[in-house]
Amino acid sequence: MRLYFKQRFFSWLDSYDIFDENGNTVFTVEGQLSWGHKLAIYNAGGEEVGMVKEVVLTFLPRFELYINGELAGTLSKELSFFRPRYNIDFNGWHVEGDFFEWDYQIEDEQGNQVASISKDLWHMTDHYVIEVNQSGDALDALMVVLAIDAEKCSRQ
Template sequence: MKLYFKQRFFSWFDSYDIYGQDGSVLFTVEGQLSWGHTLHILNARGEHIATVKQVVLTFLPKFEFYIGEQYVGMLQKEFSFLQPRYNIDFNGWHVEGNWLEWDYQIQRADGSPAAVIAKELFNWTDTYTIETEYDRDALCALMVVLAIDAEKCSRN
């Protein structure tokens, strides 16, 4: 499955539309005014299905993942030079990015790829493609991308 993750052009809070290959909106992400990032993921019918929430007052940025109201894992930035690294306690996944922080790979515990994330250049807003082998991984990969994007946004 291939998703296109695009930040809305004029938005006071973090808000994104996530499109399928046919151009239809599969998910909508709405930011909430709070201390730290809180991102609510809605399905195509506008129903809340997941949340990515930044934990404040931590040495390195940390984000918790919820599907519905149930905690399912977290992602925390690791201290590293040149290549961004993240400690992830979510689906047995591992995340690594390139030194420009534009492209990422999410790997399963067995080393097989769960998702490939690439930033598209020359767009007015943040735009990423998310490719997953299985449709069931799309929501989870989206949550990881949202956390990484929010972490980068916090630094700027």
């Protein structure tokens, strides 16, 4: 399954649209006022299905991931040099990026690729392509992209 992640151009808070290969909206993301990033994820029917909340005042960046209002777990950045690395504590996924922080691979506990994320550089706003092997992993992969993008935004 391929998803196209597009940040909206004019928005005071973070807001994104996520489309499938046919151009249908699969998810929308709306930023909310908060201390740190707080991003609510809505399905095509407008129902909130997830949320990414930045945990502030931590040594390394950490984000809480909520699915249907329940805390599923956290995504935490690891201390690393040259290549960003993240761990997700509720599904055993590990995320590693390239030197330029444009492309990322998500792997499960056995080292199998779950998804790949590529940044599309030729746009005024953030655009990513998310390749997910199983459609059931789409929401989790989207939350990973949102957390990584928020973490990069906080550094700038």
